[in-house]
Amino acid sequence: MNTTGIFPISAVVFVLAALPFGPLSNTMLNFLSFAMIITLAAQGWNILAGLGGQFSFGHAAFFGTGAYAMAVLQMRFGINPWLAFPIAMIAAGAVGFAIGFLSFRARLRGSYFALVTLAFAEVFRILANTWNFTGGAAGVLVPLKSDPTQMQFGDKRWFFWLALACVTGALFVTHALVRSRLGAHLVAVRENEDAARALGVDALAVKLQAITLSASITGAAGCLYVQKFLYLDANLAYGTWISVEALLAPIVGGLGTVLGPLVGTLVLLGLGETSKTVFAKITGGAVPGIDLVVLGVLLIGCVAIAPRGIMGLVRRRAKA
Amino acid sequence: MSAALLQVRAVTKRFGGLVAVDDASLDVAAGSITGLIGPNGAGKTTLFAVIAGFEAPSAGRVALLGDDITDTPAHVRAQAGIARTFQIVQPFAGLSVLENIRVGAYLRHRHRAAATASAVAVARAVGLDQMLEKPASTLTVAGRKRLELARALATEPKLLLLDEVLAGLNPSEIRDMIPVIRKVRDDGVSILIVEHVMQAVMQLCDVVYVLAQGRMIAHGAPGVVARDTAVIEAYLGHGAAARMQSQQSIAASVPHA
Amino acid sequence: MLKLDILLSAVANGLMTGAVYALIALGLTLVYGVLHIINFANGAMLTTAMYGVLLAHSVAGIDPYVAVFFLTPLFFAFGYAIQRWVIGPASHGDDNNILLVTLGLAIILENALLAIFHSDTRSIDVPYGFSVIEVGTLLLSVPRLIAFAAALAVALLLALVLTGTDTGKAIRAVAKEKTGAMLAGIDVEHIYAVTFGIGAACLAIAACLLMPTFVVNPRTGNAFVLVAFTIVVLGGMGSIAGALVGGLIIGVVESLSGLAFGESLGQIGIFLLFIVVLLVRPTGLFGAKA
Numbered sequence: 108m109n110t111t112g113i114f115p116i117s118a119v120v121f122v123l124a125a126l127p128f129g130p131l132s133n134t135m136l137n138f139l140s141f142a143m144i145i146t147l148a149a150q151g152w153n154i155l156a157g158l159g160g161q162f163s164f165g166h167a168a169f170f171g172t173g174a175y176a177m178a179v180l181q182m183r184f185g186i187n188p189w190l191a192f193p194i195a196m197i198a199a200g201a202v203g204f205a206i207g208f209l210s211f212r213a214r215l216r217g218s219y220f221a222l223v224t225l226a227f228a229e230v231f232r233i234l235a236n237t238w239n240f241t242g243g244a245a246g247v248l249v250p251l252k253s254d255p256t257q258m259q260f261g262d263k264r265w266f267f268w269l270a271l272a273c274v275t276g277a278l279f280v281t282h283a284l285v286r287s288r289l290g291a292h293l294v295a296v297r298e299n300e301d302a303a304r305a306l307g308v309d310a311l312a313v314k315l316q317a318i319t320l321s322a323s324i325t326g327a328a329g330c331l332y333v334q335k336f337l338y339l340d341a342n343l344a345y346g347t348w349i350s351v352e353a354l355l356a357p358i359v360g361g362l363g364t365v366l367g368p369l370v371g372t373l374v375l376l377g378l379g380e381t382s383k384t385v386f387a388k389i390t391g392g393a394v395p396g397i398d399l400v401v402l403g404v405l406l407i408g409c410v411a412i413a414p415r416g417i418m419g420l421v422r423r424r425a426k427a
Numbered sequence: 428m429s430a431a432l433l434q435v436r437a438v439t440k441r442f443g444g445l446v447a448v449d450d451a452s453l454d455v456a457a458g459s460i461t462g463l464i465g466p467n468g469a470g471k472t473t474l475f476a477v478i479a480g481f482e483a484p485s486a487g488r489v490a491l492l493g494d495d496i497t498d499t500p501a502h503v504r505a506q507a508g509i510a511r512t513f514q515i516v517q518p519f520a521g522l523s524v525l526e527n528i529r530v531g532a533y534l535r536h537r538h539r540a541a542a543t544a545s546a547v548a549v550a551r552a553v554g555l556d557q558m559l560e561k562p563a564s565t566l567t568v569a570g571r572k573r574l575e576l577a578r579a580l581a582t583e584p585k586l587l588l589l590d591e592v593l594a595g596l597n598p599s600e601i602r603d604m605i606p607v608i609r610k611v612r613d614d615g616v617s618i619l620i621v622e623h624v625m626q627a628v629m630q631l632c633d634v635v636y637v638l639a640q641g642r643m644i645a646h647g648a649p650g651v652v653a654r655d656t657a658v659i660e661a662y663l664g665h666g667a668a669a670r671m672q673s674q675q676s677i678a679a680s681v682p683h684a
Numbered sequence: 685m686l687k688l689d690i691l692l693s694a695v696a697n698g699l700m701t702g703a704v705y706a707l708i709a710l711g712l713t714l715v716y717g718v719l720h721i722i723n724f725a726n727g728a729m730l731t732t733a734m735y736g737v738l739l740a741h742s743v744a745g746i747d748p749y750v751a752v753f754f755l756t757p758l759f760f761a762f763g764y765a766i767q768r769w770v771i772g773p774a775s776h777g778d779d780n781n782i783l784l785v786t787l788g789l790a791i792i793l794e795n796a797l798l799a800i801f802h803s804d805t806r807s808i809d810v811p812y813g814f815s816v817i818e819v820g821t822l823l824l825s826v827p828r829l830i831a832f833a834a835a836l837a838v839a840l841l842l843a844l845v846l847t848g849t850d851t852g853k854a855i856r857a858v859a860k861e862k863t864g865a866m867l868a869g870i871d872v873e874h875i876y877a878v879t880f881g882i883g884a885a886c887l888a889i890a891a892c893l894l895m896p897t898f899v900v901n902p903r904t905g906n907a908f909v910l911v912a913f914t915i916v917v918l919g920g921m922g923s924i925a926g927a928l929v930g931g932l933i934i935g936v937v938e939s940l941s942g943l944a945f946g947e948s949l950g951q952i953g954i955f956l957l958f959i960v961v962l963l964v965r966p967t968g969l970f971g972a973k974a
Contacts, residue, residue, distance in 0.1 A: 162780050164787070213963040217779045218722040222913055223962045226955045229910060233952045288533045288542070295530040298519035305479065305513070306582055307505030307534040347906070351791065358784065396798030396902070403791035410781050410788070411774035 116282060116365065120275050127264040136263050142376050143270035144331045148349060149356035149368035150277040151325030156354065157363030158290060159317040160297030161216065165224030166325050166353040168206065168231050171344030173199040173326025175235060177333045178247040183240070188258035192330050199326020200319045207318035211311055225350070232345035246340030249333060258334050270331050274369065277324050281365045284320075293317050294363075325353060355402060359409050361418025370417050375402055432457040432617050433478070433509075433586055438487030440473050447473040449641035450487070455586060460608070460618045462632035462649065464625075466662055470641040471621045472514055475590050478619070479511040480504040491586065505534060508585030512575040512592055514621075518563040524550065525559040527574055531581030546581055553577045553607055569600045573607075580611065587611065589620040593627055605630060629653070637661065693822050694939045700828040702935020703835035707890040708908055709915035709927040710839060711883025717922025718859040718879040721771075721779070724786035726912055727905030728793035729884055733759055733891030734900040735797055741808045741895075748810065749830075752892035756885045763884025768877035790905075797902040807899040831893035838889055839928050842882070846924070855879055859922070911938075914958040 127136060148170055156162045176195035180186040186194070210223050235241045242248075253261040260266050284290040292313045295303040300310050333339055352375070357363075360371025379398035386394045413420055431454035440448040448470040455461045463471050476482040478489055480501035488497045491507055499507070510531075519527050528546040536542040550556045553573045558566070563574060572592050579587060589608070593601050605627055612618055622628050628635060629649045636646040639661035645652050652658055712726050723729075736755050740746040766789065775781035815826040846852040857865040858875045866872050898904075915934050919926025934954060941953030 160780075162783060164783075209959075209963055215962060218783055219962060221783055222722070222910075222917075223959060226910060226958045226962075230952055230955045230959070233949065233955070237949050286539055288537055288539070291526070291530050291533055291542075294522065294526075295519055298521050299517050301481070302513065302517035302519065302578075303530065304481075304501040305505060305511050305517075306531045306578060307502050308530070309500075309502045351787070354784075394799045395802060396795030399795035400792050400799065403788045403795065406788035406791065407770065407774055407785050410784050411776075414776075414781075 113282065116278050119366065119369065120271070120278070123271055124268065127267060133263065136267055138376065138380070140263070140267045140270055140335060142372050143267065143274050144328050144335065145352050145356060145376065146274050146369045146372040147270070147277055147331065148325045148328035148353040149360075149372055150274070150281060151321045151323075151328065152353040153357040153363065153368045154281060154284065154324065155317050155321035157357055157367065158284065158297065159293045159314060159321075161211075161314060161318070162221050162354070163224040163318075163321075163350070164221040164354070165206075165226070165228035165350055166322075167345045167347060167350040168224065168228040169199045169203055169322035169325040170329040170332070170349045170353070171228070171231055171235065171341075172202045173323075173329030174333050174339050174344045175241055175247075175329075176326075177330040178249055178339050179241060181249060182247055187256070188330075188334060189256070192258070192327070195330045196323040196326050199329065200323035202326075203322020204315060204319045206322075207315050211314045211318075225347075228345055228347070228350060232341045235345055236341035242340070244340070246338060246343075249337040249339075251337060259337075266335060270335075273327055273331065277327075278365060278369070280320075280324070285365060289313065289316060355406055357416070359405060359416055361416035362414075364416070364418040367416055367418050374417065375405070378402065378405065431455055432492060433619065434488075434490040434493075435474070435478060436488045436490070438474065438477055438484045438489065440470070440477055440482060441485045446641050448477065448484075448638075451638060451641070451643045452487075453636045453643065453646070455617055455619050456634070457617055458612070458615070459633045460612050460620060460631050462628045462635040463619060463621045463638060464623075464628055464635060465638035468640075469638040469661075471638055472590060474638065475511065475588055475619075475621060479509060479588055505582055505584075508583075509588065510579035510582045510584035510586070511588040512579050512590055514590040514594070516571040516575045518566070518571055518574055520562075520564040522563055523559065524555055524561050524563055524566070524574060527563050528555075528577045528581045531578040534582045545583075549577050549581045552610070553580070554603075568595050569604075572596065572604070576607070576611075580616070584616055587616050587618045589618060589622075591621055591623060593622060593624045601627060625653075689821050690943070691940075694943050695936055696822055696824060697828070698936035698939030699932055700825070700832040700935070701939065702932040703832040704890055704893055704931075705908070705911055705915055705935055706928045706931025707835040707838055707886055707893070709912045709919070709931050710842060710924065711886035712912050713916045713919065713922055713924065713927040714842070714886075715880055715883045716916060718855055719767075719876050721782040722786070722913075723880075723883065724783060724909070725766075725789035725793060726883075726887070727907075727909035728790040728797075729759075729763075729905070730887045730891060730908055731797060731900065731902060731905035732793050733888045734895055734898070734904060735801060736888070737891050737895040738806060738808055738900060741810075748808070748892045748895045752889055755888040755892060759888035760881040760885040762881075764877045764881035766884075767880035768873065771880070772873060772876065794902050794905070801902065803901055803903075805899050805901040808895055810896050813896055825897060827893075827896040831897075834889070834893055835931075836928075838886065839924065842886075843924055851875075851878060910958060911954055914954055914961070917958065917961050 126139065148166065151169065152163065152166050173195045176198040177188065177191050180191035180194060181188055206224065206227050210220055215223055236244050251259065253259050255265070292303065292308045295306070295308055296310045296313050304310055329344065356371035356375055357368045358371065359375055360369065361367030379402060382401040383393070383398045386397045409416055433455040435451065435453045438448055438451050439446065451474055453463070463474070465471055473482065477484045480499060484497065488495055490496060491509060496504055496507065519530065525543070525546055528549055529542050532542040532545040532549070536545050547556065547559065550559055553576055555570070555573050555577055558570070566574060576589070576592055593604060596604065601624060608618065608631060620631065632649050634646060635649045635652045637644050637652060637658045644657045644661060645655045708726070708730060712723060715721060715723050733755060737748050737751050740751040740755070741748065770789070771782065771785050775785045812826055816823045817826060817829070846856060854865070854870050854875050855878065857868070857870060858872055862872060911934060915927055915930035918933065919930030937953055937957060945953070
């Protein structure tokens with residue numbers, strides 16, 4: 108597999124980090140911050156599905172667990188968000204391990220794995236919606252304290268840089284993973300599990316490590332989401348929207364590539380916003396859902412003609 | 428005499444009502460090439476799967492260097508030194524030749540550089556060093572068979588299980604492959620080989636076991652086994668041995684002109 | 685004795701809902717049995733059909749039980765076209781691709797409905813919407829009883845079509861041995877599309893049976909997606925009898941767990957059942973060994 112080098116990764120990160128120094132509107136900054144959160148969720152998904160070949164339709168289970176842990180640790184236990192962040196990531200990773208243990212041990216794969224992850228996310232959604240501990244249907248509100256020690260920033264650029272730092276971390280983790288023994292094992296299991304076992308690969312252990320890492324990265328996205336919007340309910344945390352965003356971005360950007368989730372998210376969200384604006388102009392009013400119609404078409408188009416996504420197209424160009 | 432490297436004792440494998448392997452035993456002596464032959468459907472591949480840990484036997488034991496490994500999962504057996512190839516080649520199709528072999532090499536080498544170096548060395552030994560960057564999916568049948576062998580060798584096994592690595596090759600490709608296999612043994616890897624290509628079995632094997640309808644019907648030196656009445660009948664049908672003998676005696680009784 | 689009455693009526697209601705669930709699952713299980721794919725757009729296609737019923741009623745004043753006669757062929761054509769010209773060519777025969785393509789279809793349909801009809805929940809008014817008949821101590825809703833009977837009839841009809849007609853035999857041949865069927869001169873792509881069309885037609889019928897007593901919004905189908913999958917997994921992937929029995933079981937389980945845990949937590953029973961069945965016995969209660 109082609110691996111993206113350190114240089115292009117660093118270049119992309121530097122360009123993104125420099126953006127807020129330019130004349131950037133508040134709307135644009137919010138858009139970019141949100142894009143970083145989705146990218147992080149998608150990077151988590153990409154490790155399990157892109158490298159490991161296990162297509163989860165329920166990454167909301169990890170996003171939501173990270174988000175709820177972040178919110179509840181602050182609100183119920185008064186824990187500082189900087190400390191709550193890693194704890195929440197561990198919690199999301201633990202949920203990933205548990206779901207992985209149950210489903211991989213039962214040898215679920217393909218559609219069965221997709222369905223069971225979807226069902227787990229739904230169970231979490233219903234529980235969070237009814238349980239008082241998580242605020243029930245009313246949700247959890249994190250009070251506004253514009254204080255960096257509370258991971259809240261008066262200057263919105265700082266939140267963007269924080270989110271970008273997380274994305275950068277995930278980029279380098281993915282880069283290292285692709286070049287590591289675990290990465291090679293993961294790809295081998297994706298390509299042919301029996302052949303991998305014959306070569307001494309413990310397929311169950313490899314998949315479990317992948318889903319745990321994947322879940323904690325997507326869980327980190329949930330943490331950032333809470334700190335950005337300071338509000339959470341069950342449909343935001345465990346809803347299908349985030350499972351879908353997390354899988355759309357890598358597929359559009361380039362499944363299993365290091366930069367795919369980032370490229371895919373920017374394209375998806377950009378295209379979504381553009382189509383909303385364009386259709387609103389044409390019809391003279393907001394058209395709900397039209398952005399997602401466009402993204403659905405894009406998803407089918409990518410599967411049909413660009414199986415390696417945008418990164419694949421870029422590479423083919425570069426080679427030609 | 429020291430114990431055999433691999434000991435298979437009274438292994439039986441049933442699938443529902445079907446008995447695929449019935450009370451079969453065999454030994455692979457250290458440093459040997461041992462052959463396993465038999466008609467189609469005799470249970471050779473099933474016995475292989477039991478030895479490699481891909482199927483659990485219904486009864487019987489498997490031991491490597493005296494250690495019982497009957498209940499050991501496949502990947503742990505690979506760590507213990509058993510490597511196998513598949514009758515139907517199973518390349519990691521999306522990966523390059525080097526990446527394929529490196530998956531095997533990672534078993535003994537944790538670090539990328541060491542694993543790569545080891546993979547390249549193995550590729551050279553089996554004659555794949557000219558196509559390291561090629562996608563595995565673009566290899567010819569002969570190339571895939573070599574890749575299958577290379578990946579297994581990269582795990583640095585004590586015992587190599589070869590499941591019909593010569594099937595599907597043309598005579599000249601078979602001639603090229605035989606010295607490669609012999610070289611593997613000379614480098615200290617013991618080999619158990621399932622093969623239909625008799626010429627290769629005769630040339631390579633020190634000992635041959637014959638499996639028919641799940642039962643081990645004969646074993647010994649290749650030349651001896653090939654003349655065994657039960658073996659001939661298993662391959663050619665009941666009465667074949669008698670017919671062959673009578674033909675030979677007729678031929679012998681014809682006076683030379 | 686009041687307790688027993690409530691219990692009995694919960695079971696009766698569960699059975700009636702379960703029959704419609706079975707109908708929704710029927711298409712899904714048939715498509716799985718023949719094409720070996722999971723149609724993620726099943727729920728969104730059901731919602732689309734429900735809006736079709738709604739439109740027919742509100743624009744042209746057509747009764748749902750009349751609409752069934754033109755919506756069913758229309759949806760058959762829709763399903764045929766989608767499999768033949770979208771799912772088939774786009775997925776290059778890869779399982780994960782099929783999942784993604786049908787997910788894409790689900791996203792498109794659901795949000796197209798949202799764009800056209802907005803997120804309001806709607807229903808239709810039919811004169812018989814609330815009529816009931818008394819059976820012993822039970823009061824049974826007439827439209828739901830009709831739905832129950834019709835769903836069973838459709839399942840029976842489908843079984844007859846599969847065993848008695850040439851197309852049905854071709855479908856079963858493709859399901860059993862695709863290559864062999866192809867060699868025997870069966871147009872496999874055509875049979876795939878026909879099967880998908882039948883699945884879509886089942887959804888249209890289900891929509892017509894549901895609308896007199898149900899409400900619809902663009903996300904309604906989602907609620908049915910996992911329910912239908914649960915039934916299919918429970919009944920054994922590809923088994924029509926399994927889908928029927930599974931549907932009835934799920935209907936009753938949902939009804940009873942709603943009674944025991946309340947409406948919102950009641951849903952959880954189905955998902956937990958689904959997870960447990962998948963983890964413990966993925967071949968289903970009636971399925972053969974994989």
